[in-house]
Amino acid sequence: MKQLKFFFILLFFPVLLWGQNSLEGKMSPYTRHFLSMLKKSNDNPMSKERLEKSFVMRKEGNRIYVNAFVLLSKDADIEVLKSNEVQINTIANNIVTARIPVDVLETIASLPDVLRIDIGCPVKKKMDLARPLGNVDKVHQGVELEHGFKGKGVIVGIVDTGFEYGHINFYSPTEKSLRIKRVWDQNQSDGPLPDGFYYGAEYKTEKDILNAQYDLKDETHATHVTGIAAGSDYSGDYYGVAPESELALVAFSEVSRDNVSILDGVKYIFNYAEEENKPCVINLSLGSHTGPHDGSSMFDRVCDDLQGPGRILVGAAGNEGGTALHVSKYVHPTDTLKTFLSFPVGAKFGYIDFWGEPDQAYKIRLFVYNRNTRKMMFLSDDINASEENEVSYTLKNVNTDGAVGLIDIYTERNPLNNKTNAYIEAFFDVIGNGNYVGLFVMGDEGEVHGWIDGRGASFTDNYMPGWTIGDTDYTIGEIGGTGKRIITVGAYSSKDEFVNLSGTKKTSEHELCKIAGFSSLGPTSDGRMKPDVTAPGTVIISSFSDAVIDDSYYKGVMTQSIVVNNKSYYYGALQGTSMASPYITGVVATWLEANSSLTPEDVKSVLKKTSMKDEYTGNEENNIWGYGKIDAWKGLKEVINNFGTSISQADSPKDVILYQHWGTSGFSICFVNANTNVKISVFNTNGQIMYSSVLGNVSVAQEESIYLPFLNKGIYIVSVQGDKYNYISRVVL
Structure with a gap:
């Protein structure tokens, strides 16, 4: 028996060595820690408690799944992953997001085409006076502009938790219709799946969205954030920065609160924007401090890849500026x-x-x-x-x-x-x-x-000489702060008091006009300046979910309730870079209305040229304020003048005038000067031709009206080509 046992060990020892070598470098420390804790949890109650506190898992049937980033070789066949019951969601070059059964996690890591697995890390949630401070009211009013800009034709995406989908702040004041066009609740186990994703439930119609009501009934963070970016309740002072934008929402909560789910949410919203042929800006008021803080994480790499013309991410810097972490x-x-x-x-x-x-x-x-x-x-x-x-x-x-x-x-x-x-x-x-x-x-x-x-x-340092004390530099968080293309937002104090529904006056400890004490500081660990810009972030009043009206904390910061059609809607005050980030998201939406092809680099260039400097920010860009305090109006003028024209202005006004037929699918072109061999073309924002007409010769004052009811609503490019001059502009149909 001893000889047989010895032979058995010899037989399997090389296999064990091979298995260890095949996994070396393939799983992040966090992933290996998860597997270790999972094995210990069966016999150790303390390990089980830590497992549930430290990691994000989801049970379906008798199996437990984790979300993960998977780095593949260039010629990898993802069908091999699928054959091992791995659910593939986002695909970005050679990085995919996946839901992997924990019992096959090591098997997947050992596959030759799998180079790296990082399981998802947990993330945390991070307007009356605010709008004028950033000159948003001038943008809405169209001061020194051809018309006001409110985000029309632009999709604002929010990835967050705590939505009340039917809040009055999310309705169109004129059409009385819900402006939320898509919802993906990642936590629902029943309901239609979004195309290309294998979890959650998608709601596409107003009826289904309103029937869903909430994603969570103990949170309002997302309702507040969405209201700042895009609220449209004009009955009071608390509407948002881009009140005419469309909304696409992704809800996550305790069972999907990791960076992999967040990335899937970003891809889902950008996919919808692609379907609708519209520009899009997405807000991420979320953060974490697990990662290199240098933009090299798989999350940051994929986010950089997903952004481009008309595809912008905005993120919260973090609320750790007062913690020596x-x-x-x-x-x-x-x-x-x-x-x-x-x-x-x-x-x-x-x-x-x-x-x-x-x-x-x-x-x-x-x-x-x-x-x-x-x-x-x-x-x-x-x-x-x-x-x-x-x-x-x-x-x-x-x-x-x-x-x-x-x-x-x-x-x-x-x-x-x-x-x-x-x-x-x-x-x-x-x-x-x-x-x-x-x-x-x-x-x-x-x-x-x-x-x-x-x-x-x-x-x-516990006051011991020679020991190192912590500091608040480099406290910019992963998710919203460390990517190379994301617009990272810090917060300054814009308001320091409010009166709640009980009549109690409450104050903020942050001094007006100064950087908020909680606002995280840069740089990134590879030396890049962060944040990129700052926005109002203290005592920001916005929409509250009615699901939290009995919560003792939220009840104490509610400031207003209104009744519409026998239903009560609530508003309240919160603070954090979570509030500053959607402010900038709304601003970027108004800029995208003017130029749907802006890139993240364009936005940063505009911020550098137009952000406000004062006695608090200093005259030079820095890792507290970034480029300074946002000036939405000055930035919009920079976009119009140097990055393209607004939708109803002509690039060559001496030759052509374009008239937008607002609210319809048409426009008119008036030829100021004659031209020959004229051709009119209409393209979507991806460059695909949607309509073409040859006019031949045109005379002075000739007018052509064009109606395109077969096109989806969105922003389009109008091109007029002729022998004597060319013309290009944008229209919203």
């Missing part, structure tokens, strides 16, 4: 980074992510230190972060270990950016009196950056 140091063999972790009362846990420079090698070490005895009560091994390691420690006795809890450390050299990465999760039930948890980072010469994410956790 970042630490950094230029280390070398004789100079070590030494820092402590600080936990707020009642929340002794943290998700810690350290990144070095490309090709840099370093080691990391965790400890528990007693300040009174000046002795280490617990000291981990030196863990080489440039190699793939998985190390766990269980601290069982507060008297001998200094704390009771679990520490997990996962390391690798990330193949996407060649940076050394150490991901750490630390959960404590008890930390003894006078004891401090901390870490060392030591190694080759180079700069290391670390972030801690966990209900106010931070880095501190």
Whole structure:
């Protein structure tokens, strides 16, 4: 029997080695941590609790799924993934988003064409006086413009949670119809699936959208955000920045709150904009601090790829500008980074992510230190972060270990950016009196950056000389802040008081006109300026979902209720970069109305030229204010004058005048000067020809009226070509 057992081990030992080698570098530390916790959860109640708190999973039938980014080889056949019951959603070059059964996760990672799997990381949710501060009212009124701009013909997308779909703020005031044209609730398990996606439910008609009512009944974040960007309730002062835009909404919640689902939501909305042949801007008032903060994550790479002419993303910078959640140091063999972790009362846990420079090698070490005895009560091994390691420690006795809890450390050299990465999760039930948890980072010469994410956790030196204190630089979050093309928005204080429905006056601690104390700061870890711009973000009053009227917190910040057709609708005050971001989203929508082909780079160029500078922002761009405070009106004039004309202006007014027949599918062209061999063409924004007519010779003052009822509503390009002159303009049909 012993010989047989020995033979069995010999037979399988090479297989186990092959299996380990085939997975090396293929799964992120966070993914490997998930698999480890999943295996431990069957026997360890504490591990099961951490599993549910740290990771996003979804159970369907008897199987558990996780969302993931999958990096494939160039010639990979995705049918191989599908044959293993993997559901493919977004495809962007060689990166796909997928829902993978956890029981085949390692099998998928071992496939030759699979280069990398990153499972989704959890994300967090991050107008009366606000509009005039950014000169939005001038945009609406058309001051020094041919007409007002309110986002007509533009799709505003919102990926968020806490929608009341039927709020009065989302109706067209003139047509009395719902302006929400698409909803994808990612959490519904019954209902029609969106084309190309394998989860959630899609609502396409006004009836179905109104019947759905809400995505969640304990949240209003999304209703508030949508109202800021695009609310249209003119009965009061709280309508939004782009009140004539169309809305496409994606709802996520506790069962789909990861960055993979967010990316799918972005792709879904851009797909809809493509179908409708309309420009689109999407708001992401969401964030996370797991990742390299340099734009190299798979989320940032795909978002960069999805953006382009008429496809813009706007994101919140984050609300950690007042929390020292970042630490950094230029280390070398004789100079070590030494820092402590600080936990707020009642929340002794943290998700810690350290990144070095490309090709840099370093080691990391965790400890528990007693300040009174000046002795280490617990000291981990030196863990080489440039190699793939998985190390766990269980601290069982507060008297001998200094704390009771679990520490997990996962390391690798990330193949996407060649940076050394150490991901750490630390959960404590008890930390003894006078004891401090901390870490060392030591190694080759180079700069290391670390972030801690966990209900106010931070880095501190505990007033010990030679130790490194945390700071608020580099606190720009992943999702809304670190991509190379996304427009990242910080917040400044625009209002500091309000009166709630009970008549109680409430005040904000943020000083008017200054940067909000919570607004996260740049730069990114690769040195790019962030945020790009700032907008009003304190005490912003916008629509509230009626699902939260009995919530004690939300009830205290409600400011107004109105009754329409025997139904009550509510408004309330919130603050954060979550509120500043949709302000800019609405502004970009008005700019896209003027020029549907603006790129993210065009928008940043306009922001650089037109953002307001004052005594608070300083005269130079910086990592607090970006280019300055938004000036929507000045920016719109820059778009019209230097990036193309508004829809009813002529590029060559001396030769041709175009008259828009508003509310119809037609327009008229008046020829000021004669021309020969004239041809009129109409293109969609993708350059496809939709209509063509040869007029031949035209005379002075000749007028041609064109009606195109067969076209979908949207923005189109009108081209007039002739021997003597050419003309191009835009129309909304």
